[in-house]
Amino acid sequence: MNNEIEIWKNAELLTTEEKSQINQYSEAELIDAFAGELGFGTGGARGLIGIGPNRLNRFTVSKLTLGVAKWLLANSAGSRVVIAYDNRYMSKEFASLSAQILMAQGIEVFCFEILMPTPLLSFAVRYLEADAGIMITASHNPKEYNGYKLYNNFGAQLLPDEVESLLPFIETVGATLQEYQYAETTAQPVPEACVAAYIAQVERLLHPQYRDDYAKVSIGYSPQHGTGGSIVPRVFAECGFTNVTYVAEQMPSDEQFSATKSANPENPQAFEQLLEYGERLQLDVLLTTDPDADRLGAGVRYQGSYQLLSGNQLGALVVDYLLQHGVDDGTVVKTIVTSDFGAAVARKGGLVVHETLTGFKYIGAFAHQENPKQFVFGYEESFGYLLGDFVFDKDAVQMCAVVAEMAAFYKRQGFTLVDRLEQLYAEFGFYLEDLWNLQVSTARVQEIYQIFDALPAELLLANGIVMKNDYQTSRQxxxxxxxxxxxxxxxxxxxxxxxxxxxxxCIRPSGTEPQIKLYFAVQGATNIESKKRLAELTDFATSVLNF
Structure with missing residues (x-):
């Protein structure tokens, strides 16, 4: 490692500023920045921005992109790639570098000229008949991060077998720190017709008979300084939602995320500004998207205050809404860590439920590989949702319009989304979930996983556990x-x-951060009963961790 550090410190390819970044690292930062190569998995590459082979910088992005170029050219005589980027530090620069690397290899490149969400990138891949798409984003991670997501030719993130076929081409690029060949021309702009076609598809998800009610529901929206600000206001306007208030402080693109404590809709802190607007203006529904606008958070005014909906709750409400509007044949897709609430609603309505591993790439692949008419809705507990057959990744932009219509639909009947949620609980039982995100070292992640994996059957049975699924060994x-x-x-x-x-x-290591996740799910007749049962599950997990 010390030799690698010295090579980078003395490299003529680095600017004075880049070399000074290395000198400013703490000992721990230095070790981490040079601890191997930045990994590329099914979620792409994601990491801290900085200098070193284990950071996002112009060299690591160039290496990844050159590997992608070699992979595409090996599988196609002529290739075309679409690129989009979010508001993060260096996102636009990394997008430009990627385009220049690809074009230097003879690959045709289209790039959005302004910030554009991940679902628009997914749509553009198919609209422009491209072979791949690149999204420069770290999604909802803190501002110090950036990332590189790769999409296949139908606009879904790569599946494991596709990543496996790509990795050798990245490895053949060689050393990260090298002089790369960049084209001197710029990429072609993605045509405006592509964005217009996407919005037209979103409109088709709605029910025109309710359009007169859209203005009667008051909506608050924030893009958290991200890409949603480039498209969501236009979607609202063109779909007919005119009673929308935008959080002015969070609308501008800002790499520092200056006006928000969290850009992750799963974190209640992301709603702080929205809640202030909502209370002041008595808004009916509050919506926020993460920086690349693939995750949606929603809050509903109910009995004088706001209730923030979980991903499991909103997913079940969407399934129910579809059933109320004649969708009685098809498949709902959810991940194995998503609550069974929406699945119960779907099955009672005659829909098939299909489960996938965690990762929306699996939902996107199912939606594409099956007859699109058979795919009804896909969602995951972490605020990712997908309707229709025109995007094959989670899409918070389309969901802004869909949830706004749902709010208008219920308001015309004199109640809210939460009222409908309570009706579903009365019918199906009270579903309750919890999620632990344990921020620990990579070594500790594996240690915790092994502790749970090694629990003897006698102990599990003594605590009421009757079945164990081990997806690593494919055994139940x-x-x-x-x-x-x-x-x-x-x-x-x-x-x-x-x-x-x-x-x-359920327990699994995070695919993007040094943390391990524990998911808990229960169902009881009442909220009190479910809370008691949930406490029993979490107490068991605590006892294992303390063992």
Whole structure:
């Protein structure tokens, strides 16, 4: 490692400013920045911006893109790529570098001229008949991060087998620190007709018979300084939602995210400004998207205050809304860590429910590989949703319009989304979930995972656990019968434990950060009953961690 550090410090390719960044690193930062190469997985590459082979910088982005170029050219005589970027520090520069690397290899490149969300990139790949798409974003990560997401020719993130075929081409590029060949021309702009075609598809998801009601629902929206500000206001306007208030402080693009404590809709802090607007103006519904506008958070005014909806709750409400509007045949797709609430609603309405591993790429692939008419809706607990067959990644832009219409639909009947949620709880039982994000070292992540994996069957049974799914070995263990069977989903480092009453918890390492996630899900007749049961599950997990 010391030799690698000295090579970078003394390299003529680095500017004086870049070399000074290395000198300013703390010892821990220095070790991390040069601890191997920045990894590329099914979620692409994501990391801190900085100098070193384990950071996002002009060299690591160039290496990744040159590897992508070699991969595309090996699989196609002529190639075309679409590129988009968010508001983060260096996003536009990384997009430009990627375009120049690709064009130097003879690949045709289209690039959005302004910030544009991930779902628009997904749509543009198919609209422009491209072979791949590149999105420069770190999604909802803190401002110090950036990332590089790669999309296949139908606009979904790469599946594991596609990543496996790509990695050797990245490796053949060689050393990260080298002089790369860049084209001197600029990429072609993505035509305005592409954006217009996307908005037209969003409009088709709505019900024109309710258009007169759109202005009667008051909406608050924030893009959290990100890409949603480039497109959501236009979608609202063209779809007929005119009673929209925008959080002025968070509308401008800002790499520092100056006016928000969190740009992650899963974090209640992301709603602080929206809640101030909502209370002052008595808005009906509050909507916010993350920086690349693929995740949506929603809050609803209910009995004088605001209730923030979880991803599981909003997913179930969308399924119910579809059933109310004649969708009675098709498949709802959810991940294995998503609540069973929406699945119960779907099945009672006659829909098929299909489960995938965590990662929206699996939902996008299902929606594309099956007959699109069979795909009804896909969602995950982490605020990702997809309707229609024109985008194959989670899409918070389309969901802004859909949730706004749902709010208008219920308001015309004299109640809210939360009122409907309570009706569903009364019918299906009270579903309650919790999520632990344990920020620990990479070594500790694996240690915790192994502790849960090694729990003996006798201990599990003594605590009411009757089944264990080990997705890494593709085995399901029926503990009460001492019987095993094969799981059909792709292999992944995930464990899921089921209790006799249908409650479950799931554990998996994060794919993008040094943390391990524990998901808990219960169903009871009442909120109080569910809270008590949830506490029992979390107490068990705590006892294991303290063991």
């Amino acid at each position: 263990y029926q503990l009460t019968e001492a019987r095993e069977q094969v799981l059909t989903l792709p292999k992944a480092q995930v464990l899921k434990f089921y209790f006799s009453d249908g409650s479950w918890f």
